[in-house]
Structure formats: structure tokens, C-alpha cells
Amino acid sequence: QQQVKQSPQSLIVQKGGISIINCAYENTAFDYFPWYQQFPGKGPALLIAIRPDVSEKKEGRFTISFNKSAKQFSLHIMDSQPGDSATYFCAASIGGNKLVFGAGTILRVKS
Amino acid sequence: DGGITQSPKYLFRKEGQNVTLSCEQNLNHDAMYWYRQDPGQGLRLIYYSQIVNDFQKGDIAEGYSVSREKKESFPLTVTSAQKNPTAFYLCASSITRDTDTQYFGPGTRLTVL
Numbered sequence: 001q002q003q004v005k006q007s008p009q010s011l012i013v014q015k016g017g018i019s020i021i022n023c024a025y026e027n028t029a030f031d032y033f034p035w036y037q038q039f040p041g042k043g044p045a046l047l048i049a050i051r052p053d054v055s056e057k058k059e060g061r062f063t064i065s066f067n068k069s070a071k072q073f074s075l076h077i078m079d080s081q082p083g084d085s086a087t088y089f090c091a092a093s094i095g096g097n098k099l100v101f102g103a104g105t106i107l108r109v110k111s
Numbered sequence: 112d113g114g115i116t117q118s119p120k121y122l123f124r125k126e127g128q129n130v131t132l133s134c135e136q137n138l139n140h141d142a143m144y145w146y147r148q149d150p151g152q153g154l155r156l157i158y159y160s161q162i163v164n165d166f167q168k169g170d171i172a173e174g175y176s177v178s179r180e181k182k183e184s185f186p187l188t189v190t191s192a193q194k195n196p197t198a199f200y201l202c203a204s205s206i207t208r209d210t211d212t213q214y215f216g217p218g219t220r221l222t223v224l
Contacts, residue, residue, distance in 0.1 A: 009151070032211045043115075043201050043215030044154070089153060095209055097142075098169070101153035 003027055004092050006102025013109050019077035021105045023090035026071065030092040034099070035064065035075045038087045047088070048075070080109045114138065115216035117202050122221045124196075132187045132219045134202035140214075141207045143185035147171060148199040148218075157200075160185055161207075189221065196223045 005024045013019045023033075034049035050057045050064040050073065057064045063076040077084055090102040115136045124130045136143065142161050146154040156169030160179040174193025179185055185204075189196045199220050203213040 006153070034211070036215075041218070043117075043203075043217050045215065046212055049211065093211070097209065098156060098159065099154075099213060101155075103151055103153045 003100045004090060004102045006090050006105060008105060009103070010106040011108070013077075013080045013107065015080065015082060015109055015111045017080050017109075019080045019084065019107055019109070020074060021088055021090070021107070022072065022074045023092075023102050024070075024072045025092050027092070027094070028071065029094050030100075031095065032093045033064070033066065033073050034091050035062075036089045036091065036101075038089065038104075040086075044089060077107075080107075082109045082111045085109050115202055115204055115214060117200075117216040117219050120217065120219060122219055124221070124223050126223055127191045129191055130189050130196075130221065132189065132200055132202075132221070134185045134187065134216060136183055136185075136202075136204045136216075138204060138206075138214065139182070140204035141182070142205045143179070144203040144205075144213060145169075145175075145177065145185070145187045146201040146203065148201055154201060157187065196221060 007022050035047045036044035037047045038044040048059050048062050050066050052068050061078045066073045085108050088105045091099040093099045118133045144159040145157040148154050155171050157175050158177040160166035176188045201218045202216040205213045
């Protein structure tokens with residue numbers, strides 16, 4: 001049973017545009033929501049993470065928006081670059097243990 | 112360099128054979144994890160270990176076994192009982208069982224012929 005639903009499956013964005021990836025969760029006990037970035041043939045790397053006590057977190061061009069009442073969170077990539085082309089995973093956990101991952105979004109930024 | 116090492120990067124085995132995937136970390140992390148990645152399904156947890164000599168089943172443990180005899184090592188054995196073993200396997204670690212950030216290794220792609 002998938003506890004974190006991620007959309008879209010794939011996304012094509014023009015260079016300089018905004019990439020938006022959405023995730024929805026079911027378990028209200030989740031208290032940690034990270035986003036991971038994965039390049040082909042590599043392991044995922046933590047990009048940015050948020051806790052439910054804040055509605056937004058920004059790190060450089062990457063922003064997480066969090067809507068606790070809707071049980072949704074999203075990743076926004078501003079000024080998208082070809083180097084951002086990768087697979088992005090959202091995840092959620094309770095107390096930092098046993099991450100539950102979304103299915104992933106393949107992002108392609110066209111130059 | 113500190114980090115997580117997985118070897119080999121590519122592994123081929125005949126159907127019916129057991130195979131062991133290596134995972135070593137020199138980050139002094141207490142917790143270690145094994146995930147399986149299939150196209151379109153994200154990462155699914157196979158086993159995890161929070162301390163030496165202790166480990167728990169994840170969501171898809173059937174057909175897999177692990178050991179945690181040393182803090183830095185967490186090998187995964189894919190047994191012949193695993194019905195569909197061809198996948199990309201990822202090892203991860205975190206400072207403690209209660210620490211949020213998991214650091215991933217480069218992965219091993221296992222192909223069963």
C-alpha cells in the first residue's frame with residue numbers, strides 16, 4: 001500500500017522555468033518530509049527537507065511548500081537548469097526512521 | 112573520503128544462486144538500511160539495522176537475509192527464494208535510529224539471468 005503518492009511521473013521544463021513536483025501522504029503521524037535527487041546510476045542524495053511545523057522552506061533555487069491540512073507537500077525548482085535533470089523522490093517518515101518513498105519523478109530540463 | 116561503499120557496481124548471477132551484496136560505511140553511523148529500486152516504484156525498504164547484532168524486516172524482506180556483525184558493514188544476501196531479484200539495490204546509513212537524514216551508497220545493479 002503506497003503511503004506517499006507522487007506526481008507527475010515525468011516532467012519536461014524549459015531552461016529557466018519552474019519545475020513543480022507534488023506529493024500527498026496519508027499517515028498524519030509523519031513528521032519529516034525530505035526530497036531526494038538521483039542521477040542515473042547513482043544513489044539518491046538529500047536535497048531539502050521540511051517538518052510540519054513550517055509551511056515553506058527555501059534553499060537556493062529549491063523550495064518545499066507544505067500544506068498540513070491537505071496532507072500535501074511540493075518541491076519547486078526555480079530557474080531550472082539542464083544540470084537539474086534527474087529523478088526526484090519525495091519521502092516521509094515518523095521520527096526519522098523507515099523512510100517511505102514516493103514513486104519518483106523524472107525531470108528533464110531542455111536547454 | 113568518508114562515505115558508503117557498495118560493491119560490485121554490476122552483478123550477474125544465474126537463477127537459483129544466492130548472491131551477497133556488500134555495503135560498508137566509514138561514517139561511524141549506527142543505523143544502516145537496504146532498499147530495492149525498481150522503475151516506477153520508488154525505493155522500498157528490505158531490511159534495516161539500528162545497532163550491531165540487531166536488524167528488522169522492512170516492507171519486502173521475503174527472499175532476503177542480512178547480518179550486522181560489525182558497525183561498518185551490513186551485507187545483503189539475495190536468496191534463491193526471491194522471485195524477482197533483478198533490481199537496483201541501495202544501501203544507506205544514518206547517524207542513529209532517530210536521525211532523519213539517510214546517506215545513500217552508489218548502488219549495485221543485480222541481474223539474474
